Amino acid sequence: MTAVAYAFRSYEFWLAYYRRVWRGSIVSSFVNPVFYLAAVGIGLGTLVNKSASPPGGVTYSHYVAPGLLVAAAMQIASTESTWPVMGSFKWTRSYYAMSATPLGPASIFAGHQLFIATRILVSATVYLAVIAAFGGIHSWLAMFAPAAALLTGLAFSAPIAAYAATAESDSAFSAILRFAIVPMFLFSGTFFPVTRLPTVLEWAAYATPLWHGVDLGRGLVLGTLGAAAALGHVAYLAVLAAAGLAVGRMTYTRRLQR
Amino acid sequence: MRMIGCVSPPSGGTLSILGLDPRRDGATIRAHLGVVPQLDTLDFELTVRENVIIYGRYFGLSRKELRCRADELLEFVQLDERADSKVEPLSGGMRRRLTIARSLVNDPDLLLLDEPTTGLDPQARHLVWDRLFRLKRRGATLVLTTHYMDEAEQLCDRLVVMDKGRIVAEGSPRELIGRYSTREVVELRFRDEPSLDLSTRVNGLARRIEALPDRTLLYTDDGDATADRIHELGLHPQSVLVRRSTLEDVFLHLTGRTLVDE
Amino acid sequence: MTAIVVGRGALLFERNLMVYRRAWLMILSGFFEPLFYLFSMGIGLGHYVGKVPVAGAGLVSYGSFVAPALLASAAMNGATYESVNIFFKLKYAKTYDAMLSTPVGPTDIAAGEIAWTLFRGLLYAVGFLVVVAALGLVYSAWAVLALLAALLIGFAFAGLSVAGATFMRSWQDFEIFGLIQLPMFLFSSTFYPLSVYPQALQWVVRCTPLYNAIALMRTLMLGGVGWAQLVNVAYLAVMGLIGLAITRGRIGKLLLK
The missing domain is CATH 3.30.70.980 (YebC, transcriptional regulation domain)
Structure with a gap:
């Protein structure tokens, strides 16, 4: 019980910090949703909608919007759990400041993850509001889309932060972003069904957490989600997030006690 | 130092801090400790006052209480005029004083200082010494490591000379001089x-x-x-x-x- | 003066070569990013989009439509990112302090880093063009000039973004770059032709730097080179020169105080 209370104290640090730097995230949280939906959904949509069988059988903006909602969660999760984590160990050393107080490594880790979760929820809610504004919501289940984004985000942020706690330099981070995050963004069903990919890549896409998240989020917003699929997606993402949290607890403890 | 601060597990022997076992009661012990680490762990994005307040929040102190406490502590380390400044423009001595102010936020029973004045100019060192001496007079227990023998002579009642991780001598400064020189x-x-x-x-x-x-x-x-x-x-x-x-x-x-x- | 600047700038170039020999993965990743976009758009979305009309080239596949735009955007992103980074390192991170205590001056550093940035951009452009040509997405022999165009685009954006960076007060101000770059990337006819917009908006888009860069690149790679391309080239050259002039006026004031 106290561990939870401690996690909220570490969370409070991140909120205080965020009060100072929130301007920097305006772009990723509020402006990106509008720009991406306008350019891809509406602009590119005019080309895609001419197709005899558009993806998902709906207007392209309606198809792509939930995908972007979930993909944004992945992007926020992965940037927030790389440099800021390393920075708190190496540059500002704020984790060490916390560890000199009653807060333990697990609470320090959990507090940071809670903060990332908040960032994801805010971004997803903004996305959902914009989607609602242009009539892209097909089912009342859409209200759970931010929760799907949150779960997807944690499936990224927890394992990545667990890794970042072991990293000695930030050189691997841009490689992760460019060789894992960007390809997932482009090929895991955000913009078009993965069935369009060559078979090998298609199966690779099914293995990515983003595909599960996007399929889940899109199913909720468009109201096309089957119970079995929903269960499968949630289970897959939850296992990843839980594993990340368990490993992260270990790597944070090891790094802070070293 | 890190073992006493209950952030690293004891590597051997027995360790008891404030009568408690660091292995089991780490969080409880840390709640009564103040720590001035060798490298400052200040937050550059926050102001001087906010640095103290958020650190106090880690101990679960209330915001209202902390606002007074922060002003008091900043005055104590003579940083009250810089309370709303960011950390970045502060000099090394000011940052050190801020770290000390922060470590006092929970009114610790035991203050751990790891080379508190390394790298400071003489004025800043004397100010830090003065503040630490006042704390001592108020009854606080200070544990400090230093490479400066004049610092040890100024501040310590009892000191331990370590060589390659082993204790080679122990006593008050006067006793040690009498015994070894x-x-x-x-x-x-x-x-x-x-x-x-x-x-x-x-x-x-x-x-x-x-x-x-x-x-x-x-x-x-x-x-x-x-x-x-x-x-x-x-x-x-x-x-x-x-x-x-x-x-x-x-x-x-x-x-x-x-x-x-x- | 110029000779000295170039000479000392070359030292920096050498240093970067040394540093990046160990960070080759980073260099390589910059090459893959536009290709990922190309495959995603060309293979994935191309199926739904079909053929796109391009003035002077007729109907082209969606892949060949986006390829030139991706090359131009990559040149912009690379140049902006690097030059803002250079300025940041110079002013805040004090990365160059050791160098500045030697005969190397701030102008040498800026010149060397910009030359390095352009060199890196050129490498990427060559790689990208080879892949695109191998995929048969290039229709015009002018494409050879696309390399020069990539350099020009890099120069234009590097000049202006370093100039902009000299006005930044804190690193959070650098977000403004994202705020300008992303909409340009998304809206400057990168992923769909200008005809999608209403007439008035078309003229607004025509005035943006990235539109000029993309228009130039697209005609070079797909065909239809005409006098309009002189306007594109002039636009980009003037933009780079203005940036350089502003930077020169401000850099000494900011760095040598």
Whole structure:
């Protein structure tokens, strides 16, 4: 019980910090949703909608919007759990400041993850509001889309932060972003069904957490989600997030006690 | 230091802090500790006051209480005028004082200071010493590590000399000087290379003689008498300095003069 | 003066080569990013989009439509990112302090880093063009000039973004770059032709730097090079020169105080 209370104290640090730097995230949280939906959904949509069988059988903006909602969660999760984590160990050393107080490594880790979760929820809610504004919501289940984004985000942020706690330099981070995050963004069903990919890549896409998240989020917003699929997606993402949290607890403890 | 701070597990032996076991009661112990780490862990995005407040929140103190407490502490370390400044433009001494103010936010029973004045200018050092001395007078227990022997002499009631991770001596500064050195030291410098038989000639003038490349040290209980004897012997050093023995002499005697690379 | 600047700038170039020899993965990743976009758009979305009309080239596949735009955007992103980074390192991170205590001056550093940035951009452009040509997405022999165009685009954006960076007060101000770059990337006819917009908006888009860069690149690679391309080239050259002039006026004031 106290561990939870401690996690909220570490969370409070991140909120205080965020009060100072929130301007920097305006772009990723509020402006990106509008720009991406306008350019891809509406602009590119005019080309895609001419197709005899558009993806998902709906207007392209309606198809792509939930995908972007979930993909944004992945992007926020992965940037927030790389440099800021390393920075708190190496540059500002704020984790060490916390560890000199009653807060333990697990609470320090959990507090940071809670903060990332908040960032994801805010971004997803903004996305959902914009989607609602242009009539892209097909089912009342859409209200759970931010929760799907949150779960997807944690499936990224927890394992990545667990890794970042072991990293000695930030050189691997841009490689992760460019060789894992960007390809997932482009090929895991955000913009078009993965069935369009060559078979090998298609199966690779099914293995990515983003595909599960996007399929889940899109199913909720468009109201096309089957119970079995929903269960499968949630289970897959939850296992990843839980594993990340368990490993992260270990790597944070090891790094802070070293 | 990190083991006492309950952030690293004890590597061996027994450790009990404030009567508690760090393995089991880490969080409880840390709630009563103040820590000034070797490297500052301040937050550059926050203001000076916010740094103190958020640190207090880690201890679960209320926001209202902390607002007063922060002002009080910043005044104590003479940073009240910079309370709303960011950390970035602060000088090294100011940052150190802020770290000390922050470590006091929970009114600790035990304050751990890891090289609190390393890298500071003399004014800043004396200010830090002054504040630490006041804390001590108020009854706080300070545990501090330092490479500066004058700092140890200024602040410590009881000190432990460590060499390669082992305790080599223990006692009050005065006791240690009495035990491992003489009351005074005579430092001789010669214009030319000291002749080979110098050490044999001065032999017997002091309790211990140390011939260094640039000077010869004579450890004695009466420096002036020893200096007179040297002149009587017909030696004409370029300079003769009679001074009191310091902890530095003790430290160098105990741990040797060769460089230790950590 | 110029000779000295170039000479010392070359030292920096050498240093970067040394540093990046160990960070080759980073260099390589910059090459893959536009290709990932190309495959995603060309293979994935191309199926739904079909053929796109391009003035002077007729109907082209969606892949060949986006390829030139991706090359132009990559040149912009690379130049902006690097030059803002250079300025940041110079002013805040004090990365160059050791160098500045030697005969190397701030102008040498800026010149060397910009030359390095352009060199890196050129490498990427060559790699990208080879892949695109191998995929048969290039229709015009003018494409050889696309390399020069990539350099020009890099120069234009590097000049202006370093100039902009000299006005930044804190690193959070650098977000403004994202705020300008992303909409340009998304809206400057990168992923769909200008005809999608209403007439008035078309003229707004025509005035943006990235539109000019993309228009130039697209005609070079797909065909239809005409006098309009002189306007594109002039636009980009003037933009780079203005940036350089502003930077020169401000850099000494900011760095040598």
